Amino acid sequence: MPAELSPFTWPIAALLLAVSPVLAKAQIDYADTWQLALIEAEDGDTLRLPAGTFQLTESLLVDGIDDLVIMGAGRDQTILQFSGQQACAEGLKVTNCDRATLRDFAIFDTAGDAIKTQSCKGISFINVETSWSGAPEESNGSYGLYPVQCSDVLIDGCRARGASDAGIYVGQSDKVIVRNCHAIENVAGIEIENTTDADVYDNLAEGNTGGILVFDLPGLVKKAGGHVRIHDNRVHANNLDNFAPKGNIVAQVPAGTGVMVLATSDVDIYGNDITAHRTASVAVVSYYVTELPIADAEYAPIPRDVRVRDNRIERDRAWPSTKHQVGKLLALKFRRNPPPIIYDGITQGIIDGGGAPVGTWGLCVSGNGVDMANLDLGRGRKHLERNPRGFECVGEGLTKMGGR
Amino acid sequence: MKYFAILVTALAILLLPSASYDKERALSHLSEYGFFEGNIADLQPATGVRPYTLNTPLFSDHASKARFIYVPEDSTLGWQDREVLDMPLGTVLIKNFYYPVDARHPDLGRRLVETRLLKHTDQGWKAWGYWWNDAQTDADYKPLGGKADVDFVDAQGKTRHIAYESPNQIQCKSCHSYEGAMRPIGPSVRQLHGGAHSYVSEWVDSGLLAGAPSGKTDWPSMDWRADNITPELAARAYLDANCGYCHRHEGPASTSGLMLAWHYPTGPETGVRKSPVAAGKGSGALTYDIDPGHADKSILYYRMASDKAAVRMPEVGRSVADEEGLAVVRAWIESM
Numbered sequence: 147m148p149a150e151l152s153p154f155t156w157p158i159a160a161l162l163l164a165v166s167p168v169l170a171k172a173q174i175d176y177a178d179t180w181q182l183a184l185i186e187a188e189d190g191d192t193l194r195l196p197a198g199t200f201q202l203t204e205s206l207l208v209d210g211i212d213d214l215v216i217m218g219a220g221r222d223q224t225i226l227q228f229s230g231q232q233a234c235a236e237g238l239k240v241t242n243c244d245r246a247t248l249r250d251f252a253i254f255d256t257a258g259d260a261i262k263t264q265s266c267k268g269i270s271f272i273n274v275e276t277s278w279s280g281a282p283e284e285s286n287g288s289y290g291l292y293p294v295q296c297s298d299v300l301i302d303g304c305r306a307r308g309a310s311d312a313g314i315y316v317g318q319s320d321k322v323i324v325r326n327c328h329a330i331e332n333v334a335g336i337e338i339e340n341t342t343d344a345d346v347y348d349n350l351a352e353g354n355t356g357g358i359l360v361f362d363l364p365g366l367v368k369k370a371g372g373h374v375r376i377h378d379n380r381v382h383a384n385n386l387d388n389f390a391p392k393g394n395i396v397a398q399v400p401a402g403t404g405v406m407v408l409a410t411s412d413v414d415i416y417g418n419d420i421t422a423h424r425t426a427s428v429a430v431v432s433y434y435v436t437e438l439p440i441a442d443a444e445y446a447p448i449p450r451d452v453r454v455r456d457n458r459i460e461r462d463r464a465w466p467s468t469k470h471q472v473g474k475l476l477a478l479k480f481r482r483n484p485p486p487i488i489y490d491g492i493t494q495g496i497i498d499g500g501g502a503p504v505g506t507w508g509l510c511v512s513g514n515g516v517d518m519a520n521l522d523l524g525r526g527r528k529h530l531e532r533n534p535r536g537f538e539c540v541g542e543g544l545t546k547m548g549g550r
Numbered sequence: 551m552k553y554f555a556i557l558v559t560a561l562a563i564l565l566l567p568s569a570s571y572d573k574e575r576a577l578s579h580l581s582e583y584g585f586f587e588g589n590i591a592d593l594q595p596a597t598g599v600r601p602y603t604l605n606t607p608l609f610s611d612h613a614s615k616a617r618f619i620y621v622p623e624d625s626t627l628g629w630q631d632r633e634v635l636d637m638p639l640g641t642v643l644i645k646n647f648y649y650p651v652d653a654r655h656p657d658l659g660r661r662l663v664e665t666r667l668l669k670h671t672d673q674g675w676k677a678w679g680y681w682w683n684d685a686q687t688d689a690d691y692k693p694l695g696g697k698a699d700v701d702f703v704d705a706q707g708k709t710r711h712i713a714y715e716s717p718n719q720i721q722c723k724s725c726h727s728y729e730g731a732m733r734p735i736g737p738s739v740r741q742l743h744g745g746a747h748s749y750v751s752e753w754v755d756s757g758l759l760a761g762a763p764s765g766k767t768d769w770p771s772m773d774w775r776a777d778n779i780t781p782e783l784a785a786r787a788y789l790d791a792n793c794g795y796c797h798r799h800e801g802p803a804s805t806s807g808l809m810l811a812w813h814y815p816t817g818p819e820t821g822v823r824k825s826p827v828a829a830g831k832g833s834g835a836l837t838y839d840i841d842p843g844h845a846d847k848s849i850l851y852y853r854m855a856s857d858k859a860a861v862r863m864p865e866v867g868r869s870v871a872d873e874e875g876l877a878v879v880r881a882w883i884e885s886m
Binding site for chain 2 (some may be wrong): 160177181182185186207208209210231232234241242257258259264265284285288289293294295310311314317318363364365366367390391393394395437438439441442444492
């Protein structure tokens with residue numbers, strides 16, 4: 147039988163806490179009570195978190211409970227504050243819980259990731275906030291909302307701020323919806339990594355280093371992502387200086403990136419409002435631009451079948467970020483007016499053919515009303531140019547490589 | 551008669567499901583299990599409870615461990631070449647964590663801190679933690695885990711202070727996890743054979759361990775302190791025992807793509823020139839998990855040496871670094 151976990155004591159205790167700051171010690175007992183409830187939970191149980199701000203020093207963990215609900219009183223009402231966390235890195239970790247729902251609470255200032263969910267078939271985050279307060283800093287935790295190796299993931303109406311990697315990060319998962327979310331002042335606002343069947347829409351990503359990223363990385367158990375749609379999002383002024391710890395892949399994302407595809411194939415980017423990015427409004431690149439070694443024979447480093455169509459893209463004249471090679475190249479070649487859509491121009495055909503124009507480009511563009519640049523990194527930039535021919539989307543497919 | 555049959559059927563329907571869904575519960579006190587005879591703190595095993603040691607143990611903040619296994623009468627353990635041995639229902643692994651007052655003088659006594667039980671039930675393996683009282687007369691069930699400040703003198707005569715912390719019941723599974731289910735980690739053939747005493751030989755001879763390949767006794771052994779062991783094998787043994795339960799395809803750290811269990815050949819998958827995936831500040835601003843020849847440029851070494859939450863590895867079960875483990879891993883990386 148589904149059960150509410152101690153539903154009656156919370157309002158009374160919350161009231162006591164609200165009126166009496168000297169009861170701070172009681173909040174530690176809250177943490178223990180919640181953790182014990184999660185240890186003893188049965189399938190179908192609901193853990194209610196009352197309104198209030200609660201200081202926690204250790205992660206809350208739950209494992210192996212199906213149809214679990216963890217529910218607060220609202221993401222601006224129930225705030226779990228983890229500043230000064232000593233042991234364990236996460237705020238909340240949910241593992242092997244199928245059809246779990248996390249809703250209506252906020253997690254602040256964890257040492258590591260705010261909410262990690264792993265190996266859950268069916269996981270919903272609804273009206274949840276994960277934030278690091280203060281200025282964005284390298285010492286902030288890596289991920290806000292972090293489902294990994296999950297399927298049937300719904301992230302709806304959530305807010306993520308200040309993550310030193312990605313505010314909303316979906317890794318090695320399948321069947322994912324991210325919608326109605328607000329990602330602000332993270333390194334990556336929303337990142338979809340080695341993930342299949344992801345639909346990302348009606349979100350607002352603003353003030354991050356990069357707004358929305360779709361990445362495939364080598365050396366992972368889930369080898370390839372793809373079949374990803376990024377549409378009807380507002381992606382605005384993601385020009386924040388990159389504050390990721392070096393060594394992480396997102397540390398390579400240049401400030402001023404709107405939407406970026408790294409190595410992932412079958413990505414459809416349409417109907418978005420992408421404005422005010424100083425480096426690249428949309429960038430589509432292979433893993434080779436990272437200049438990192440690839441020791442994974444099953445990994446495909448080159449994106450194919452990426453469509454960028456019917457987006458509203460605007461940028462004012464501004465110098466691209468020159469902290470990374472691609473930005474330097476853009477600044478050198480285009481100064482303050484780089485084309486908003488950037489493609490590295492590396493295809494398997496070019497690599498196999500020793501530079502000869504063979505095969506199909508990985509990218510098509512249409513209806514965006516702005517310029518595109520092929521950096522032609524696969525052929526030593528010989529044909530680096532603005533608005534090259536042969537990249538127009540035709541129907542749902544891709545054009546063959548053009549005359550060059 | 552007809553009504554009686556209906557009544558019986560109804561009762562059966564009512565009672566059966568509740569009976570079959572009864573979770574096996576932990577007992578309140580360690581003493582209730584009867585694993586030890588006499589003064590419980592002396593850890594004298596009762597009949598059917600057998601001591602064992604592992605060749606390459608997990609580092610747990612310098613705690614010493616006294617391990618026992620209880621196998622129900624008339625049951626046997628089953629052979630596994632690589633994984634932990636098959637253990638029948640009812641098996642209990644009993645691990646006692648303690649600190650000597652002075653490791654150079656065992657006669658000065660010890661302080662038992664906690665005892666962890668892993669029991670094989672018909673609902674899978676269950677982990678139950680018991681916390682010893684100050685009088686050392688018993689240990690109480692403590693699913694939230696416990697904390698204690700411990701001071702002791704180590705084998706080199708160095709006084710150490712440990713802010714000891716035991717995992718809560720769910721954290722047990724952050725290590726004891728195989729394809730999402732709880733499972734023991736330690737008692738494999740390579741951990742039990744060799745060293746000063748082969749428990750594999752003992753248990754095969756006594757009939758406790760069945761299914762050993764016939765005509766062979768050159769079973770695998772993995773002892774990081776074995777004579778003449780190469781730097782690579784010493785380090786890989788240490789990493790297997792301390793990281794490999796999680797860093798393998800069947801473990802939670804499979805997300806990282808870094809595999810450190812014994813059976814993965816040294817290469818990119820075990821960290822050599824491998825870039826991190828989701829390390830965050832755990833990267834230490836370094837590029838590779840293992841940068842051959844450079845321990846100080848290797849994320850693996852950096853995280854082993856750290857005591858900070860969100861950086862240190864393993865995440866659970868230690869608050870201080872293991873100097874001896876670090877030295878072995880450094881020697882290996884520098885030798886590459």
